[in-house]
Amino acid sequence: MWGWIALAAFIVFIIILYLLSPLISPPQINLQDAHVLVTGGSSGIGKALAIQAVQQGAKVTLVARDKAKLEEAKKEVESVVKGEDGEKVICNVHIISVDLSGEYEKIDSAFHAIESSVGPVDFLINCAGTSSPGRFEDLPLSDFKKMMDINYMSAVHSTRAILPGMKNRGRGRIVFVSSQAGQIGLFGFSAYSASKFALRGLAEALQMEVKPYNIYLTLAFPPDTNTPGFQEEQKTKPKETKLISETSGLFTAENVSNIILADTVRGRFFSSMGLDGTMLACVTCGFSPVTSIMEATQQVVTMGIFRIISLFYLDHFDRIVRRCKLDRDAQEASKKLS
Numbered sequence: 001m002w003g004w005i006a007l008a009a010f011i012v013f014i015i016i017l018y019l020l021s022p023l024i025s026p027p028q029i030n031l032q033d034a035h036v037l038v039t040g041g042s043s044g045i046g047k048a049l050a051i052q053a054v055q056q057g058a059k060v061t062l063v064a065r066d067k068a069k070l071e072e073a074k075k076e077v078e079s080v081v082k083g084e085d086g087e088k089v090i091c092n093v094h095i096i097s098v099d100l101s102g103e104y105e106k107i108d109s110a111f112h113a114i115e116s117s118v119g120p121v122d123f124l125i126n127c128a129g130t131s132s133p134g135r136f137e138d139l140p141l142s143d144f145k146k147m148m149d150i151n152y153m154s155a156v157h158s159t160r161a162i163l164p165g166m167k168n169r170g171r172g173r174i175v176f177v178s179s180q181a182g183q184i185g186l187f188g189f190s191a192y193s194a195s196k197f198a199l200r201g202l203a204e205a206l207q208m209e210v211k212p213y214n215i216y217l218t219l220a221f222p223p224d225t226n227t228p229g230f231q232e233e234q235k236t237k238p239k240e241t242k243l244i245s246e247t248s249g250l251f252t253a254e255n256v257s258n259i260i261l262a263d264t265v266r267g268r269f270f271s272s273m274g275l276d277g278t279m280l281a282c283v284t285c286g287f288s289p290v291t292s293i294m295e296a297t298q299q300v301v302t303m304g305i306f307r308i309i310s311l312f313y314l315d316h317f318d319r320i321v322r323r324c325k326l327d328r329d330a331q332e333a334s335k336k337l338s
């Protein structure tokens with residue numbers, strides 16, 4: 001008897017949630033003819049995002065420092081769009097060469113110039129970033145500032161330049177590319193993780209401010225992704241960091257950008273990928289904004305069990321760290337002997 005009542009109450013609860021769903025889910029926004037500005041668009045995930053946006057009919061602007069790399073990327077992005085007869089079609093790809101961690105005035109004027117010539121930015125994708133892995137005491141102190149400047153301040157600068165226009169128009173999407181290392185602090189990522197966690201604070205606070213203006217933010221948490229940036233960081237990554245990061249696999253830039261773009265169009269606050277990514281987003285959801293009833297239900301139902309699962313992951317990571325320390329101690333001891 002009580003079982004049936006509980007079941008009926010649960011079903012009514014789910015029905016009410018779904019009836020409320022249109023109030024919570026952001027309206028979908030089209031990429032066709034939209035102006036998409038991608039920072040870090042000359043390489044890796046940013047370039048893949050630009051390619052997919054252009055394939056869906058968007059005009060894109062790629063922003064990075066290195067002009068030659070930008071020109072190369074522009075050609076590559078343009079080449080993926082083909083007419084019906086296989087002929088190349090002229091598509092709208094623009095580039096801006098600027099240091100996003102540098103002087104704000106330069107960034108602001110470059111962004112306004114592109115908006116006057118191409119049109120207002122509808123999608124701002126903050127993807128410029130870099131990582132500097134290493135144990136806390138091995139990292140130069142300047143790297144802690146560098147991570148904040150490149151991974152965090154670049155997003156603050158770009159968003160500051162674009163947001164006022166979006167608010168006036170009452171529409172827009174802003175993406176922050178964080179990382180799974182922006183959901184959990186990991187060995188070797190003390191400087192990097194901090195800068196990626198900072199993006200979350202920024203995104204949560206800003207989403208609350210801009211929701212009444214019909215502007216929706218997406219915070220993406222990619223796992224290891226095979227890009228030029230990833231290949232570079234592999235060279236100096238401590239063994240522990242490699243082994244721990246490998247847990248959630250190696251994704252392709254296309255796969256990651258596909259998911260980020262789809263979540264952005266839907267206006268979802270969290271964008272995560274893979275089974276580990278989904279579990280991680282649930283267990284670290286905290287007080288994040290709700291953009292899907294389905295997701296909120298999943299968080300409520302699975303949080304406890306995912307916390308239990310996370311204890312096993314934590315234990316696995318501790319074992320990796322302990323084993324690597326023993327190996328390192330043994331190596332140093334044998335060096336001393338010889």
Ligand SMILES: NC(=O)C1=CN([C@@H]2O[C@H](COP(=O)(O)OP(=O)(O)OC[C@H]3O[C@@H](n4cnc5c(N)ncnc54)[C@H](OP(=O)(O)O)[C@@H]3O)[C@@H](O)[C@H]2O)C=CC1
Pocket residue numbers: 039040041042043044045046063064065066067069098099100101102127128129130131150151154177178179180221222223224225226227228229230
């Ligand atoms: N690859 C991975 O495993 C993961 C990456 N991420 C994040 O995704 C984002 C993209 O990573 P990924 O594609 O691997 O990186 P890449 O190194 O391949 O590309 C980085 C891009 O950012 C640009 N950039 C870097 N610094 C600046 C700056 N100061 N001003 C303007 N542009 C800048 C680079 O161009 P240039 O140097 O010419 O300025 C380049 O276009 C980063 O934020 C990264 O932290 C998150 C999780 C996993």
Ligand SMILES: CCCCCCCCCCCCCCCC(=O)[C@@H](N)CO
Pocket residue numbers: 130131179180181186222223224225229230233244245246247248276277279280283306307309310313
């Ligand atoms: C229920 C609990 C589930 C727990 C799953 C835990 C999985 C942890 C894996 C962390 C991977 C971090 C990759 C960082 C990639 C990155 O940002 C750099 N490559 C940047 O270049």
